[in-house]
């Protein structure tokens with residue numbers, strides 16, 4: 001198959017310099033359906049040079065010199081085009097990443113919201129004047145970094161591109177995106193739409209390819225001023241090290257093992273559907289997936305029974321049918337999840353319930369049923385590691401302090417939810433949880449674009465989303481003027 005999808009550099013489709021490509025596999029049936037460009041360091045150099053030219057050496061390039069309100073207007077035009085091409089983007093994302101249609105639609109809608117939010121924010125984010133000694137005027141500028149790199153995973157391609165790129169662009173930076181080799185078509189299409197909206201050449205560039213090639217070239221590039229990386233903790237370390245060679249700042253959005261804490265006074269009718277959705281969304285391949293459920297002992301058996309009934313009804317099937325769950329992204333991910341479940345069974349952990357795979361699902365697809373495990377020991381790998389699959393680990397607790405201790409007892413700290421009607425406890429527990437987001441009586445995996453997101457510990461550092469993201473994609477310059 002010839003290369004069907006080339007890089008996008010300077011508002012043009014560009015072939016990889018060495019002509020190599022990577023097959024894209026449809027996770028729903030395991031067949032190859034496209035060939036993307038296999039980017040190398042030369043391709044990355046071209047994209048970074050284009051982004052530098054669009055920013056300008058002193059921020060005086062075609063993008064760098066635009067007034068904030070002009071950047072905002074272009075982002076609004078992009079939002080309108082995303083809206084117009086919503087169905088097309090949903091189809092691309094659904095096939096490429098194996099997402100049920102409604103999940104892909106939610107992702108494209110999130111992209112639209114990122115465009116809208118940062119369109120509005122572009123001319124409302126500004127510096128400060130500091131009252132210092134009377135003979136000085138102190139001005140604090142918020143300046144764009146310049147050329148920014150966005151390394152994006154396969155689980156939410158279009159959404160994470162929106163999350164990383166839109167604030168960077170709103171603040172005046174230019175972008176070089178390296179999507180995942182497993183799912184990238186929607187991102188290429190959005191870059192094309194940006195060109196159609198009137199973004200100048202070089203403002204948004206996309207180089208596809210493998211992480212250890214194009215990704216490594218981008219994260220270690222001397223002329224990339226900031227990197228936003230979303231992906232696994234191990235690769236996050238590599239990216240931070242590579243950027244650190246040039247003392248370039250990095251935002252790391254990494255994995256999680258998020259707890260759902262259910263107290264005995266919780267409204268179970270409200271909680272349980274959200275808890276199930278929080279683990280099966282995108283087949284468990286979500287950074288903030290609620291993959292542990294901690295239940296207060298008096299209601300533990302009742303909750304297990306209710307969850308088990310629901311899990312038995314869940315069906316994994318081809319994405320196009322908009323099932324409860326689509327496939328996992330690839331064969332190695334399927335094997336990883338299968339191995340974890342086998343490990344649990346070998347170690348005597350009880351499977352409380354298992355969903356099914358549609359009998360007519362293509363045999364080549366990467367399907368795994370939903371699995372509910374009970375009484376998982378807190379220190380077992382099933383309670384500690386990020387599986388990235390539709391597997392929920394349940395465990396009981398006796399006291400509030402114990403719940404907090406178990407919740408915090410992993411190397412991650414991305415998100416958490418607690419379910420209780422006790423108002424004092426809501427805030428008390430929320431404040432003790434060591435993570436970046438806490439949801440009380442709700443759980444918003446991927447929630448509003450307004451809500452700052454990010455982790456602590458091995459879940460990363462820096463924050464994206466909301467106005468907070470604009471701090472990460474700008475740097476402060478203080479100018480001190482003596483006027484007397």
Ligand code: NAD
Nearest residue numbers: 152153154179180211212215216231232235253254255287
């Ligand atoms: P991954 O780390 O394997 O890959 C992420 C991206 O990094 C891909 O584009 C990949 O090509 C690239 N990459 C790989 N090796 C690289 C290298 N040496 N140098 C530079 N780039 C490299 O992650 P994944 O499997 O694509 O995604 C799943 C992970 O992402 C999970 O751990 C998940 O929790 C995390 N994630 C986090 C968030 C968040 O917001 N915190 C959101 C989504 C996913």
